[in-house]
Every structure is written in structure tokens, then in C-alpha cells.
Amino acid sequence: MVASWIGTTxxxxxxxxxxxxxxxxxxxxxxxxxxPLAGTLIALSTFGVGYVARPLGALVFGHFGxxxxxxxxxxxxxxxxxxxxxxxxxLPTYASIGIAAPILLVFLRVLQGVSVGGEYSGAVLMTVEHxxxxxxxxxxxxxxxxxxxxxxxxxxxxxxxxxxxxxxxxSWGWRIPFLVSAVLVVVGLVVRLTLEESPDFVAIxxxxxxxxxxxxxxxxxxxxxxxxxxxxxxxxxxVFTLTTVYSISYGRxxxxxxxxxxxGVLLPAAVVLLIAIPLAGRLADRFGVxxxxxxxxxxxxxxxxxxxxxxxxxSYGLMLLGxxxxxxxxxxxxxxxxxxxxxxxxxxxxxxxxxxxxxxxxILGNGFAPAIAASLQQSSGWIGIAVxxxxxxxxxxxxxxALRMPASTSPVEAAPADAAPRAVPAGGS
Numbered sequence: 001m002v003a004s005w006i007g008t009t010x011x012x013x014x015x016x017x018x019x020x021x022x023x024x025x026x027x028x029x030x031x032x033x034x035x036p037l038a039g040t041l042i043a044l045s046t047f048g049v050g051y052v053a054r055p056l057g058a059l060v061f062g063h064f065g066x067x068x069x070x071x072x073x074x075x076x077x078x079x080x081x082x083x084x085x086x087x088x089x090x091l092p093t094y095a096s097i098g099i100a101a102p103i104l105l106v107f108l109r110v111l112q113g114v115s116v117g118g119e120y121s122g123a124v125l126m127t128v129e130h131x132x133x134x135x136x137x138x139x140x141x142x143x144x145x146x147x148x149x150x151x152x153x154x155x156x157x158x159x160x161x162x163x164x165x166x167x168x169x170x171s172w173g174w175r176i177p178f179l180v181s182a183v184l185v186v187v188g189l190v191v192r193l194t195l196e197e198s199p200d201f202v203a204i205x206x207x208x209x210x211x212x213x214x215x216x217x218x219x220x221x222x223x224x225x226x227x228x229x230x231x232x233x234x235x236x237x238x239v240f241t242l243t244t245v246y247s248i249s250y251g252r253x254x255x256x257x258x259x260x261x262x263x264g265v266l267l268p269a270a271v272v273l274l275i276a277i278p279l280a281g282r283l284a285d286r287f288g289v290x291x292x293x294x295x296x297x298x299x300x301x302x303x304x305x306x307x308x309x310x311x312x313x314x315s316y317g318l319m320l321l322g323x324x325x326x327x328x329x330x331x332x333x334x335x336x337x338x339x340x341x342x343x344x345x346x347x348x349x350x351x352x353x354x355x356x357x358x359x360x361x362x363i364l365g366n367g368f369a370p371a372i373a374a375s376l377q378q379s380s381g382w383i384g385i386a387v388x389x390x391x392x393x394x395x396x397x398x399x400x401x402a403l404r405m406p407a408s409t410s411p412v413e414a415a416p417a418d419a420a421p422r423a424v425p426a427g428g429s
Contacts, residue, residue: 001130001139003191004123005146007078010181010188011119012150014085015050015112017177019245020158022046023370024259025174029093030102046106050113051359051367057117058355059215065122065351066214069205070129070198073351074122078192081115082185084108089178121355124338129200129347137289140338141281147334148273151244155270159263200347209348218345218353225344226357231399232293232341233361235300236334238369238392242385243307243326244270246370254377255314265316269323276331281339289336289343290400296333297397303329304389308382333396343405365392 031042057077065073088108094101124143131139157177164173204210211217218226244266251262284292303326310322337358345353376384 001127001142003195004074004127004143005149006191007074007188008119008123008143008146009149009153010184011078011081011116011123012147013154013184014081014150014181015116016151016154016244017085017158017181018050018088018109018112019241019370020154020248021174021177023245023249024158024162025170026105028170029174030105032094046102046109048366048368048371049106050109050116051363053110053113054117054359054362055356057114057119058121058352058359059117060114061118062121062352062355063213063215065118065125065355066211066349069201070122070126070351071192071195073118074126074192074195075189077115077119077122078185078188081112081119082181082188084111084115085178085181086185089175089181117359118355120358121351125200125342125350125354126195126198128338128342129198134285136339136343137284137292137336138278138281140342141277141284141335143338144281144335145274145277147240148270148277151240152267152270152274155244155263155267159260159267162260162263200350204348211348214349214352215356218349218356222345222349222353225403226353226360228399228403229341229344229354229357230360230364232297232396232403233337233358234365234399235297235389235393235396236330236337237362237365238389239300239304239326239330240334241366241369242373242389243323243330246373247311249370249374250311250377250382254382255311257314265319266323269320269327272324272327273331276328277335280332280335283332284336284339289340290403290405292332293336293340293400294397296329296331296335297393297400299329300326300333300393301390301397304386304393308386312382340403340405344403 026046027042061073061077085108088105091104091108092101123146124140127143128136128140154177157180161169161173161176247266248259248262251257251265252259280292280296307322307326310318310325313319341354341358342350372388373385376388
């Protein structure tokens, strides 16, 4: 669990600093030929490219995760994410090499997306499949706090560099959060190399039930579950991205607050996630993952309106309360993703099924939410954004109502006709 948590924290630190940079500095560095608003919209759109690339990672890493195991994939995704993030910190700017700069930026963002497409499913499966049934809600939720921890860490690092004078920030200061990733990746790599393979996957190999083409099988036999997982993911992804990425831009453009002031509200509120997500996981072990998911989804229909109403007061205490309220609803919904979504797929197809469903959901929910919100702000103000978030919550709530976990949780199912006739040797493909 700890190994998965550390790796997930690092992966989402890397992924989140791009979102912050796209909101705060990339428009001036990589898209300076556009007016400030257009440049920011384009920069936020490149943020979404990472989500569009995630299904590719889910397809590739899901296949090999179900073929050769979870552990190997977790090492590969960590290296891919760390390398691409570090290289972003070394990129020349538009002023140095012209149009090649944003092209390279988008390419490296695609690599980030491919990495995360395989990371999340692998990390939560390693933990859930190592856990007994009665503890999977809590332990999966604890790994999910890695997403929040990575976000908090990325914000703290950016908060530090934002204290620099603007010329220093735009010339070299923005690079620091990306370059720091190299140190974090070394730590994560050392930890992940000590992991043992998932017991469920070991049982599948020993039974000779490893599938040759898990992607085709999961689409053929569990296609409905893939679609429902994607839809169920939308709301939490939308809320997380808008509260942690877009809120900085909203505070600056709509409320007249500095980025530092908004981060000063966001970061203390985000600590709630580190507490509320495990508590929701514990409740899921007691009352059921589906019940907790639905309770959080229902709350997310109304909390966006409360969040914006409290933000618009510009009062620190009320703004903080707004973040806390929406984070509590988000925590209940998001905490049970690992136990809930992994449980709806057969173990031999779990990496592929969960990975594809989750990553498609993040495109729909996370990917272009900041750019859509910025556009809605111009046309209809905060009410339009809140309605957008509420619609996403309704979609996820309905998907959760339709999503069911099978009665049997045995890791080994009867091997189909195209399954491998014997156990795949360690390291095989």
C-alpha cells in the first residue's frame, strides 16, 4: 500500500504541476503571440491533451498489466512520467526556438498522459489485490490520497516559486517544479522495485488463465461495465480539476485575487482530502462501496453551487469553507473508486477493464474541464460552470446506480478458449 501510495503521489505531482503551469505561466512562455485570454485558453487546452493520451496508456499498459503483471508496469509508468516531466523543465521557450517549443511541450504532455493511463489502475490493483475483502475500501482509499498528496505537493512547490519576481519566474523559476521530479522519481523507483507481484495475478498465472488478448475480451464480455465506469468517473474528475487547477484562474480573473492568495485557500482545504478519503473508505468497508459512492455523487450535484457562492464572498474563511464542503462530497465519491471499479471486472481482465473505463472517464470529466469552464465564465458566469459540474454529477450518479459488482470475487475464472494453455513464465509477454 505504501509503495503504491508513494508512486501515485509522485505521478500526480508530475501531472498536476503541468496543470498549474498551464494556468499560471505557459501562456506567456509558450504562446506569447496570443492575447492573454486566448493564450491561457490554449495553454489549458494543452493540459487536456494529457487526458486524451491516457486511453493509449490504458490500452498498452492494461494489456501488459494483464499479461505480465502489475509490478513491471508500475516501474515503467513511473520512469516514463518522471522522464517526460524532467524534460519539460529543460524545454527552450517560444522566444528561443519558436513554434517548436509548444510542439515539444505538447509531445511531452502526451507522454505524461500515456504514463498516467497505466499508473492509476496498476497502483490501486496492487493494493486492492493484496488486501482481504473486508479492508479493500480503506486500503484502496488510502492509495487514492496519493492523488491529493501529489496535488498538495505540487501546489506547495509552485507557491514557493511564485514568490520570485516575475522576470525570474518566467525565465527559470517555473522550471524548478519540473526538475524536482527527478529526485522524487528516484525515491519512488527504489520503493517500487521492492514490491512483490499481486496475489490475484499470481493465482491467475498458476491456473493458466492469463488471457492472450485481454483488451478484446474485456470489451466483448464487460463492455457495459467499461462504459459505466467511464461515466461514473466524470463527476469526481471534473470537481478535482476545477477546484485544483481552474480555481486559480477563476480567483485571478473573476475575483481579483492573486494566485498566491488562491493557493493560500486551496492548500489548507486540500488537507481535508487526506483525512476524508480514508474515512470514506472505512465507511465503504462497513456499509458497502456502492452506497458510499452514490452518497458522494448525490452531494456533488449541489455542492458546486455552494462552492461558488462561498468563493464569491472573497472572505478567506467562507472561501475555505466552500472548498471543504465540495472536497467532502468529492472524497466520498472518489474514495471507493479502487474497490468499486476493480470489483466489477474479472481479475484476469481487471487492469484492462478498469484502465480503459477510468481513462475515458477522465477525458470526459477532467480533460477539458478548465478550458470549458473558462469559456462558460465568459458567457454565463459562475452559474454556468456550477450547472456544468452538476450535470456531470447527475451522469455519474446514474452510472453508479446501474453499475453492479458480481457476487463471486474469486481471482481465477474459468479460462476461455483463447486463454493461454499454461501459466505464463515470469517476465513473459
